[in-house]
Structures are given as structure tokens and as C-alpha cells.
Amino acid sequence: MKNMSVELCGVKLKSPLIAASGTFGFGREYDEFYNISAWGAISVKGLTDEPRVGNPPPRIAETASGILNSVGLQNPGVDAFIRDELPRLVATGVTVIANVAGSTVESYTEAARKLSDSPVAMIELNISCPNVRQGGAQFGASPEEAARVTSAVRGVCSRPLMVKLSPNVTDITAIARAVQDAGADAVSLINTVAGMAIDARARRPALANITGGLSGPAIKPVALRMVWQTAKCLRIPVAGMGGVMTGTDAAEFMIAGATAVMAGTANITDVMAGPRILRELEEFLDENGIEDVNELTGSLILN
């Protein structure tokens, strides 16, 4: 019997595949298509302490092999999530990761404190949303600020803490080391790559927010490189993402050093992406005579 389960900072996941935040809502919609507990876990849409309405439309632009989005953390707030969404989500049997964003250290700690008392399995601290000025990216851009918000949340949070890193920095490993030292139990990367699209005929930006975050296959090489560099220099595990569309993509991230893999944009282009990628990853293991998916992690051959 093949082993598909992994352990991510003390949380046992039935597979290494996690739905990436912001592409899976609170699981409600995809639950109509398949049993969402097929995922190892799902990371819910980014939550803030107070509700947020998000950015004006258009919020999406298609690019070569990817999309730019500028949703801007639209969410009902942590309290409404815990009250209206979490009980149903937990009842499906899926492991829930709460993705948390904020504008001040206090707004992060307040949200994390409330979630610590809820049945979420883990908190993913989003210090990397490129789409709102008050979205936490200011914390993700410097090692000192990243460490400051991580240790503050660590102090109030009884759940395992994963910090989601931005690729829009000069040296992602410096940020990763800083959050590890500040008490993070894992890191996830990468969030979207800051980008822009222009409608030449109208001479206007394609997104109302002017800039947005790039995701999908277009960013996969950037993501793989960053996962590889980061995993090499950390003690804590890495959840890798960026353009994972197939089971082989997921295997590549694990080989680069990831313990778990997230898929985001894949859900947007293929409503059945979760179970499909999982099936493909199992097929990949079969074809390559691998008994335990954990064998892939960090198995890159360099000579």
C-alpha cells in the first residue's frame, strides 16, 4: 500500500496536496463537485479581523499561461467565518488552514487569537498580499518586519503557524530565516508575483487596481527556484506553490524540497483540479515505483 500522507508541522495530512488560499473560497462551491476532503487540507480565503469589501472590478486579467488578480482580500471577517463557515467545513472532514491577513500587528494578533480557539488545524500568516496597501505585504518585504509580526502572532497562537512568503523581495531566504527564528513552524511560498496588464487600445490598465498578482504556470519556474533555495536553508518544512496544474508539477515542488504542495489557479481553470492532481500524483508514484510520497521531498539530484 502506497503512502500518500505527510506531516506538516505536527499536523497529519492525508495527502501533500493543499488548496491554495483565495482560489477555493470556504470550500462551499467545490463541495458540489466532489468530496473536498480529498485534499490534504484547504487554506481558506484570506481572513482579516474586520470584514473587507475588496477592490473594484475588473479584478482579473488573462495573461500568457496565467492570470493577474486584484481581489484585495474581500472576506466577511474572522468572526463571521468562525460562526458561518467553519462548522460546515469541519463537518466535511477536511483539514482547515486559516489564512490570515492584516494591516497592523494588532489586527493580525486579534484574528489569530480568535482562530486559536476555533477548530482550525493551522494558521497561515499571509504577509504577502500584493493587492491591498493594507494587506500585510509591508510585513513580508523586510526580515525585521516579518519577524516582528510572526513573533507577535506566535505569542497568542496555540495552533501551528505557517508564514506565507512573498516572491516580491530581493532575497526570500532572508525573510524565511527571519520568520523561522521568530517562531514559525513552517513557511508557504510563493504568493503571487506583482504584475500589470495594459489594454493598449484603450491605453488603460486592465485591472481597476492598476497592478495585480500573477499566478498560474507563468510563475512556476520562479516558484520552484524559490522553494528550492528556501528549503535548503531552513529547519522547518516548506509548502510550495506557484503554477501547480498537474501531478507532475506537484512532484517537482516536492523534489525541490517541499513537504506539501498547494494548488490555486488550477482550481480556477479546472473545477475538478483537486482530485485530478491527486490522482496524477498517485500515478506518478506508481510509474516511478515510489512507495511513500515523502521520498520525493528534497530528492533533487544535482550531479
Place this chain on the structure above:
Amino acid sequence: MPRDYSARLVFNECIAEDIVELCFELTEAEPWGSAPNPARGPSPLDPFYKKIKRVQGACSLPGFGAEPQGPNPGQFAHLAAPGVFLRRPVSIAGFRQDENIVRFIVGIAGEGTRNLAAKRPGETIKILLPLGNPFPSIPSGRNIWLVSGGLGVAPLLYLAKTLSGTARELRAFMGFSDERSVFGVEEMRELSEMTLDVGGFITDKVSGALASARPDAVFSCGPLPMMGALKKICAARGVPLYVSLEERMGCGVGACLVCACAARGAAGYKRVCRDGPVFDAEEVVIS
């Protein structure tokens, strides 16, 4: 319940300049999709679980009707057009339950729709449907008006088909910007009392008609300026108006929040794909 289908193109015909009518036979739902969800059990609502028999040859166009279980008028589908990354949302313009054939009317607007129009009968694409909320169902014996601009008539042709037997009076106001883009006129004329306008403002015809008659509801799909003007006209006469809106989409199922349209008052944004695409005109900002 929506499902992702393999769909075989059975009909492709140009019906106006840069406008094609495409009919697809839904063959098989994604196999994972039919796996029952133990947490929820099999869904009796799902008319599409079964594998569907294949039909031979092209469909004949007449006979697209509303089917009790099928996708309803106002709902849309998400088509995986070749050569582009995202799916393309297109209104369902007809459905034949007996043969599982779904009809679309597609205007060539860019690469995705151009590649769709270039598909040949026999070729297969993925289509996710039915998505979104349909036009509200109306008790029989009412007076209903349909108002369209350009391609917006596509979902209204399907709606007219379902209402023609049950409405007391069905009137359609069809506006087109020029002669070359006119289509669906004969079909609509058979189903309703039809007013055509080419090159002018269809809303002028509607306000003229409203001077001497008052429908129970107006259903509309078309360019935003047209629907904005219609909202004012209907509000002034106290006539309920339902509009079908468009916005750029990602997932099409309500999860990614990119298809935002402004809700009235302080209610933030609604999702066009899930809360719409058909809205009570009073609920949304049309601009």
C-alpha cells in the same frame, strides 16, 4: 448541479457578421464528478449524472425548448476555448433534453471566441454547466416583456421559448447596432410580439410602449448603457426589471471572487457568476 462535461460540437453556423451559433452534445461528465460525496450522499437534483447516449449527425435547429430539469434560461456555461488559459462564459441559448444538446450564440470578440468559432463538428471541448441563477420563474398568465441589445438576445431566445406557452402576453424588443449584426429575428417573431430596432435606441421603443401598457416584469440582457437606461424607465413606472450582467470571470462557480459587481447601498460586491448573472435591477449598480 453543474458538472464539467465533455462536449462534442455538432453544429456550427455563421448567423450574422462575426456571430456563430454553436451546438454541443454533452457526452460525459468528468468521472470524478460522478463519485458520490459520502458526506452529502448522491444528489437527486443532478439530471446529468448518467452517462449520456451519443446522437448521430447534426441537430436540427428548431425544437430548442426549456426542459423541466435542464439548464434554465439565464444560466450560463464556462467553455474551455482552445489556445487560451481561462474559460469563456457564454449564456445558454437553448437546450434539448432528449438529445443533451446545448446551444450557444457566440460573438467573435477576441482569441478565445475566435478559436471556439473555428471548431469543426465532431471536435470536443470541456464545458462546465449550468452555472449561475436563471431568470426568475414567473407564474403563467402574466404579461412579460423582453428587452435585448445585440448579442444579449441569446439568453432571451431561450427564455422566450419557455415563456411563449405560459405568458398571457410576451413582447420582445430587440435592438441591434447595425444590419450586419442582426440575428434571431424570425425565431423571436414566432415566439412573441416582436419590435425590432436597428441603429437606434431600443429603450425609446420600450418607453413608448410603456406609455400605454404595463407588463408584470421586464427581463433584459445587453450593453450596460442600455440596461442602465432601462432601469430608469422601469423604475419610473414601477415595473420589476431583471437584468443579466457580464463581468470578467475566473472560476465561474463562486469561489475566487474576481467577478465582482457593485451591490446597491453599502452591501459591497456581489459575484456575477454565483449571485447572478441575473439580478433584480434594484439590487445592483448598473454603470
